[in-house]
Amino acid sequence: MKKMRRIFIILFITVATLLCFTPNIKRASAATLKTVTAHYYRYDGNYSHFGWFWTATTKGQAKMMTTTSNYGRQAVFTVPAGCDEEKFGLLFCYTTLGAGAWGGAQTSDFYFYKSNLEVDSNGNAHVYYIQGEENLCFSKTDADAALKDKFLYLSFDSYKTITYTTSR
Numbered sequence: 001m002k003k004m005r006r007i008f009i010i011l012f013i014t015v016a017t018l019l020c021f022t023p024n025i026k027r028a029s030a031a032t033l034k035t036v037t038a039h040y041y042r043y044d045g046n047y048s049h050f051g052w053f054w055t056a057t058t059k060g061q062a063k064m065m066t067t068t069s070n071y072g073r074q075a076v077f078t079v080p081a082g083c084d085e086e087k088f089g090l091l092f093c094y095t096t097l098g099a100g101a102w103g104g105a106q107t108s109d110f111y112f113y114k115s116n117l118e119v120d121s122n123g124n125a126h127v128y129y130i131q132g133e134e135n136l137c138f139s140k141t142d143a144d145a146a147l148k149d150k151f152l153y154l155s156f157d158s159y160k161t162i163t164y165t166t167s168r
Contacts, residue, residue, distance in 0.1 A: 038127050042073075051091070054089045055083060071140075
């Protein structure tokens with residue numbers, strides 16, 4: 001009986017400690033998320049691209065990447081009022097014809113969840129795509145880590161010839 005009581009007390013203290021000292025992580029909710037700013041960094045500086053943003057139940061939005069930041073070009077997408085979607089989609093497409101005019105090469109479709117986003121007090125969130133990366137970044141810290149020297153293209157043309165492009 002004493003042993004059972006001791007185990008119960010230790011379990012109670014452990015649970016109470018976890019509940020009291022677990023960090024409060026701010027999650028995006030439908031009521032707070034108003035805009036998503038998509039940043040697109042290209043090492044070659046070619047920004048003839050637009051972004052396409054959508055949810056499962058809303059019509060997509062196309063925006064040209066016109067504003068420049070430390071993380072390349074960016075476009076700000078408005079989350080529809082009352083949108084309770086959890087999953088969003090985003091892609092970047094090359095065009096010379098303006099937003100919404102499909103012009104050729106594009107990135108893969110990226111899907112992300114509201115729970116991944118860091119939402120500020122005004123309802124704004126940011127996502128970052130760095131050329132050559134497989135995933136989106138959801139913070140400046142992660143984007144900074146992704147901005148590194150890397151091979152963008154590598155081809156073994158023959159036993160003696162290698163063709164490559166680097167980020168610098």
